Amino acid sequence: MKMPGLNAMIGAFLIAVLLVIALVGLFWTPYDPMALSFTARLAPPSVDHLLGTDEFGRDVLSRIMVGARASIWIGTLTVGFATACGTAIGLLGGYSRGWIDRVVVALNNTLLAFPGILLALGLLAVFGANEYGIIFALGIAYTPSMARVVRVVVLSLREREFVEASRVMGNGALYTLLRHILPNCLAPITVLATSMFGWAILSESALSFLGLGVPPPAPTWGNMLAAGRPFIEQAVWLGLFPGLCIALTLLGINLLGDALRDRLDPRMRGTR
Amino acid sequence: MLRFTLNRLVMAVPTLVLVSIAVFSLVRLIPGDPAALMLGDIAQPDQIAALRVDLGLDKSIVQQFVIWTGNVLRGDFGRSIVNGEPVFALVTERFLVSAQIVVLAVALAGCLAVPAGVIAAWRQNSLADLVLVGSATVLLSIPTFWLGLLLLLLFGLKLGWLPVLGYVSIRDNIAAGLIYLVLPVMTLVIHETGALIRMSRASTLEVLRLDYVTHARAKGLSEAAVLWKHVFRNAFGPTWTMIGLILGHLLGGIAVIETVFTVPGLGRLMVDSILARDYPVIQGCLLLVAVSYVVINLFVDLLYPIFDPRVVAE
Numbered sequence: 136m137k138m139p140g141l142n143a144m145i146g147a148f149l150i151a152v153l154l155v156i157a158l159v160g161l162f163w164t165p166y167d168p169m170a171l172s173f174t175a176r177l178a179p180p181s182v183d184h185l186l187g188t189d190e191f192g193r194d195v196l197s198r199i200m201v202g203a204r205a206s207i208w209i210g211t212l213t214v215g216f217a218t219a220c221g222t223a224i225g226l227l228g229g230y231s232r233g234w235i236d237r238v239v240v241a242l243n244n245t246l247l248a249f250p251g252i253l254l255a256l257g258l259l260a261v262f263g264a265n266e267y268g269i270i271f272a273l274g275i276a277y278t279p280s281m282a283r284v285v286r287v288v289v290l291s292l293r294e295r296e297f298v299e300a301s302r303v304m305g306n307g308a309l310y311t312l313l314r315h316i317l318p319n320c321l322a323p324i325t326v327l328a329t330s331m332f333g334w335a336i337l338s339e340s341a342l343s344f345l346g347l348g349v350p351p352p353a354p355t356w357g358n359m360l361a362a363g364r365p366f367i368e369q370a371v372w373l374g375l376f377p378g379l380c381i382a383l384t385l386l387g388i389n390l391l392g393d394a395l396r397d398r399l400d401p402r403m404r405g406t407r
Numbered sequence: 408m409l410r411f412t413l414n415r416l417v418m419a420v421p422t423l424v425l426v427s428i429a430v431f432s433l434v435r436l437i438p439g440d441p442a443a444l445m446l447g448d449i450a451q452p453d454q455i456a457a458l459r460v461d462l463g464l465d466k467s468i469v470q471q472f473v474i475w476t477g478n479v480l481r482g483d484f485g486r487s488i489v490n491g492e493p494v495f496a497l498v499t500e501r502f503l504v505s506a507q508i509v510v511l512a513v514a515l516a517g518c519l520a521v522p523a524g525v526i527a528a529w530r531q532n533s534l535a536d537l538v539l540v541g542s543a544t545v546l547l548s549i550p551t552f553w554l555g556l557l558l559l560l561l562f563g564l565k566l567g568w569l570p571v572l573g574y575v576s577i578r579d580n581i582a583a584g585l586i587y588l589v590l591p592v593m594t595l596v597i598h599e600t601g602a603l604i605r606m607s608r609a610s611t612l613e614v615l616r617l618d619y620v621t622h623a624r625a626k627g628l629s630e631a632a633v634l635w636k637h638v639f640r641n642a643f644g645p646t647w648t649m650i651g652l653i654l655g656h657l658l659g660g661i662a663v664i665e666t667v668f669t670v671p672g673l674g675r676l677m678v679d680s681i682l683a684r685d686y687p688v689i690q691g692c693l694l695l696v697a698v699s700y701v702v703i704n705l706f707v708d709l710l711y712p713i714f715d716p717r718v719v720a721e
Contacts, residue, residue, distance in 0.1 A: 241421075241425060244422060244425070245422070245425040245426060245428075245429050246429070248422055248425070248426045248429075248697055248700060248701055249426070249429075249659065249693070249696075249697050249700070250652075250655035250656045250658060250659035250660075250696065250697075250700045251655070251656040251657070251658075251659030251660035252659060252660050253658075253659030253660070253693065253696050253697070254659075256659075256662070256677060256678070256681065256693075257430075257433050257689065257693045258433070259681060260433070260434075260437065260681045260684075260686070260689050261433060261436045261437050264681065264682070337550055340550060340552075341550065341552060341660070341662075341663050344552050344663055344666070345662055345663060345666055345678050346678070346682065347678060347681060347682070360552065360553060360556065361666075364556065364667075367556060367559075367560050367564070368560070368564045371560065374553075374556045374557070374560060375557075377553075378549075378550065378552075378553030378556065378557070379553075381550050381553060382548050382549045382550065382553060383548075385547075385548035385549075385550070386544065386545060386548035389544055389547060389548050390544065393544070
């Protein structure tokens with residue numbers, strides 16, 4: 136692409152808008168997102184309700200603002216969980232090698248043998264279909280991807296001179312790992328964590344759409360789409376706006392992720 | 408070639424064993440007594456005890472796993488708690504419904520996206536490239552369930568060209584069955600084309616920079632011959648691997664599409680079983696999709712040398 140700078144700026148702009156919407160939604164929404172109004176059921180977008188109202192007369196814009204918060208919150212905790220666990224496991228496996236590494240690789244490959252959100256679906260059956268169930272299920276499902284990337288980087292780093300030097304100087308393994316190896320893993324970790332944030336937001340909205348996510352009446356973009364589905368013929372806006380929010384958020388993350396990858400880690404270019 | 412094939416086949420065995428252990432343990436991880444959970448709040452203690460014996464829960468974990476594996480190998484996945492149907496028949500029937508959608512969609516997406524990716528790379532930084540890459544990134548960012556809803560709204564409700572609800576199997580009526588497949592397949596094709604264009608473009612770009620491409624051009628080959636014989640054949644490998652990954656990922660994530668278009672497939676079955684806590688069916692779905700993912704990747708690996716004979720030599 137000719138202008139990676141432009142793409143990155145569009146991506147950053149979309150994410151900034153999302154953050155502002157979510158932040159404002161913490162303190163102020165045009166209406167109470169849960170307030171029912173039987174006089175304003177399925178009202179089309181107007182000056183009073185910029186994005187219309189849903190089948191219970193609730194303001195769609197207010198619900199989208201609160202839904203943004205849910206997406207960011209779940210996405211952040213999921214990525215945080217997967218990054219922390221995956222990095223720790225990757226460092227352990229890559230640095231210790233031997234049988235610990237073999238166990239790590241075997242466990243990793245087993246979890247990676249479950250495609251897509253299938254593993255998360257199975258784990259949701261264990262944790263229960265709610266906000267924290269999703270965070271744990273998705274977090275565990277994403278951990279092996281992070282562990283695999285970190286492990287490969289550590290495997291090559293541990294043979295480098297500066298790591299050797301640290302060992303020879305008598306530094307403990309933990310010190311060497313945290314002081315010399317981890318900082319050199321941060322670029323690929325950042326790149327992967329960015330895409331992971333996109334996966335998490337997409338999966339959360341998909342699970343909520345399936346009725347396995349955050350239970351109504353609390354609004355998320357996914358459960359708003361699911362609830363609006365029977366009414367989309369009379370009320371197009373119910374099917375339009377929450378989906379548009381998910382798509383724009385993912386587009387922002389994808390553009391930003393591509394730019395980040397090109398800048399930080401040219402080796403990972405072209406992978407999904 | 409034989410050695411390569413055998414090697415790959417043997418390598419798949421430990422994965423399959425570990426996957427079945429994982430599926431088995433997942434159900435064991437559910438907090439509380441599975442028998443009590445399955446029967447619900449109104450169950451009597453003797454009913455729970457009877458179900459425990461029936462499910463083999465009174466035996467040791469290892470014994471349970473051996474019995475379960477033996478049953479699975481004989482095609483006995485147990486019975487659904489909700490309606491008592493044998494799980495194996497249920498999941499395989501639903502699997503075929505999902506598989507026809509996924510296979511059709513990936514085949515069509517591949518036919519569209521691979522040439523598009525090659526053209527984008529061939530004319531890198533041209534207007535065509537920018538448009539293709541830009542639209543691929545946008546398509547990739549549209550969630551399938553939203554895209555499905557929009558297509559349903561347009562073709563089903565506004566234009567009235569395609570059915571909105573229900574499903575007819577192509578085994579019962581080919582013409583009617585195909586009509587019900589159009590929207591789900593179209594949704595997946597549009598989405599996956601985005602991912603595949605990017606992959607195909609990236610791997611083509613890498614090959615285009617290599618010396619033998621310059622050499623092929625220098626010796627006067629036509630541009631079409633260079634692209635087809637030298638570039639495409641060397642660049643297709645990564646895309647082919649990704650097609651296998653996408654097939655598996657779609658099987659795992661097809662529940663949303665089946666929900667939008669009310670298709671009675673495996674994904675919807677799994678979600679309904681999670682909501683109903685029908686553990687034998689959940690186990691059956693997980694196992695079937697995970698095993699087919701392993702088999703698809705094995706198949707992709709085994710066919711890889713057709714495009715790139717170098718891997719056998721390594």
